Amino acid sequence: MQEQQLTELTGRLFQEGTLIQATLSQVRRSGPDGGGCTKVTVKPVQLKGALHYQFSSFCGPKVLHENLAPEAAEAKLNTLLAEQFRQGLLQTGEADYQVLISKKGKTGILRKPPTKQAAGGAPAHNRKKNYVLEEGVPIPFLIELGIMNAQGKVLAPKYDKFRQINRFVEMIADVLPHLPKDRTLTIVDFGCGKSYLTFAMYHFLKEMQGFDLRVVGLDLKEDVIRHCSVLAEKLGYDGLRFLVGDIAKYDELQQVDMVVTLHACDTATDAALEKAVRWGASVILSVPCCQHELFRQVRSDVLGPLLQHGILKERFSALATDAIRAKLLELVGYKTQLLEFIDLEHTPKNILIRAVRSVQPPKPAERAKLAEEYEGFRNFLQAEPYLERALKDKLTPRLER
Numbered sequence: 001m002q003e004q005q006l007t008e009l010t011g012r013l014f015q016e017g018t019l020i021q022a023t024l025s026q027v028r029r030s031g032p033d034g035g036g037c038t039k040v041t042v043k044p045v046q047l048k049g050a051l052h053y054q055f056s057s058f059c060g061p062k063v064l065h066e067n068l069a070p071e072a073a074e075a076k077l078n079t080l081l082a083e084q085f086r087q088g089l090l091q092t093g094e095a096d097y098q099v100l101i102s103k104k105g106k107t108g109i110l111r112k113p114p115t116k117q118a119a120g121g122a123p124a125h126n127r128k129k130n131y132v133l134e135e136g137v138p139i140p141f142l143i144e145l146g147i148m149n150a151q152g153k154v155l156a157p158k159y160d161k162f163r164q165i166n167r168f169v170e171m172i173a174d175v176l177p178h179l180p181k182d183r184t185l186t187i188v189d190f191g192c193g194k195s196y197l198t199f200a201m202y203h204f205l206k207e208m209q210g211f212d213l214r215v216v217g218l219d220l221k222e223d224v225i226r227h228c229s230v231l232a233e234k235l236g237y238d239g240l241r242f243l244v245g246d247i248a249k250y251d252e253l254q255q256v257d258m259v260v261t262l263h264a265c266d267t268a269t270d271a272a273l274e275k276a277v278r279w280g281a282s283v284i285l286s287v288p289c290c291q292h293e294l295f296r297q298v299r300s301d302v303l304g305p306l307l308q309h310g311i312l313k314e315r316f317s318a319l320a321t322d323a324i325r326a327k328l329l330e331l332v333g334y335k336t337q338l339l340e341f342i343d344l345e346h347t348p349k350n351i352l353i354r355a356v357r358s359v360q361p362p363k364p365a366e367r368a369k370l371a372e373e374y375e376g377f378r379n380f381l382q383a384e385p386y387l388e389r390a391l392k393d394k395l396t397p398r399l400e401r
Contacts, residue, residue, distance in 0.1 A: 006107050007078060009090070009097060014074040017051055018092045019044060020116045024080055026087035028101075036060070040080060042073065091116045131166040132173065132204065140235055141199040165200045167341060171354060172201060175283045176209065178356045179257060184212045186256050190247045190272040191264035192217035195228045201260065202240045217242040218250055247271045256281050263289040270387040273325060276355075277332050277391060284334070284355040287341050291321040299382045320377075322351055324385050327374045329353070332394045333361045367396060375399055 013019040022042035037059040045054045045067065053073035057064040068076060081088050081099060088099035091114065098110040133139055138152040147158045147165070154162045179185060185205065189198045198217045205211040217240070219225055228242040243250075247264065248271040259276035261269055262285075269288045276284045295317040300307065307313045326336040334355040341352040362370065378385065388399065 005109060006099060010074055010077055013090060013092060014070045019090060020093060021091045022077060023089045024085040026085055028084065028086050042077060093117055132169045133166055141203055144231055145196055161196060165196055168197045169200055169204045171285060172204060175356060178282050184214055186253065187215045187258045188256050189217045190261040191268060192219050194224060197262060202237055206239065213239040215240045218245050220246060255279055258283040261286045263287055265289045266292045267386040270390060273387055274390040277394060282357050286353040288322060291318045293386055294321045294383055297383045300380065320381060322353060325387055326353060328387050328391060329355045331370050331374065332391060333358050371399060
């Protein structure tokens with residue numbers, strides 16, 4: 001009788017299209033459809049204007065996806081519950097249905113209050129993303145910067161900037177374990193410009209994470225710095241101040257915990273990276289901008305077919321420059337990743353160098369291997385990188401030419 005009730009329930013949910021999510025767990029045996037999978041989730045999606053259901057099967061480190069029309073999805077869900085899983089949670093806007101199947105195959109269904117709400121409108125692959133800085137929640141600095149209106153709605157022309165800001169905040173969230181929490185956190189943002197991301201960083205760390213914070217934004221444009229200073233005061237961001245100055249000449253601080261450099265042009269990025277290393281910064285976040293130094297230097301007969309085209313040479317030089325920077329940071333004791341900062345459709349400057357200072361520096365043998373890899377790459381390109389020259393006294397073993 002209970003098995004019939006389960007069939008009727010799943011039939012109703014799929015026919016009416018009211019299923020928001022189903023989660024199947026508690027494997028009783030590895031069935032033919034599961035292939036050793038320990039969990040399956042089911043969610044509605046729109047494909048070519050028609051309702052389908054996406055089955056995501058979690059099989060060890062892999063997640064397998066299958067999209068089925070409602071009738072086929074209903075049949076597969078019933079088969080999985082009958083043959084493979086002992087437990088299912090079927091969530092709708094009106095109720096949650098907990099399905100429990102005993103070892104003897106007896107089925108029980110418990111109806112509980114709903115825990116999920118359907119996203120407005122038809123389900124789709126591109127549903128509203130859950131951002132760290134939420135849509136619909138008024139955030140003062142975003143309102144002042146013209147990203148949101150007073151009700152928290154993101155303005156359509158600024159949505160790409162809103163996505164970029166959230167991507168940056170996500171990357172800061174990832175490095176929180178590497179930042180000191182028992183004292184005031186000092187951050188320098190070189191080349192801060194209009195400071196959308198500087199304000200976002202301050203808001204996230206101070207207002208959302210509760211850090212005691214001191215942030216300095218540095219830029220060469222006096223009018224921009226003046227505007228940012230007025231805005232920081234208006235927002236009551238007492239730990240945030242802006243200065244006019246050159247990256248290479250800035251020497252106000254003796255210790256900095258995190259250095260941010262976003263779109264600093266050419267070797268200005270390298271100057272910021274050198275400062276970060278000499279301060280012993282725990283975290284470095286750098287999105288380089290135009291990179292002319294290597295473009296002027298790189299020579300290679302082997303790469304001739306690539307280098308003869310200006311646009312290809314420019315892109316190759318930018319990638320090679322970031323690879324050089326990453327390897328040099330590793331040589332001075334950082335764990336380094338190159339990450340996509342934002343989709344290419346939104347900005348061509350989309351690579352972020354994220355470096356975290358290692359608790360234990362690499363052993364001599366590891367350093368020697370890193371140095372050998374770096375020297376081989378640098379020599380092949382016939383390059384003389386600014387950052388290598390700037391950090392010469394920090395590089396152990398000394399690099400050979």
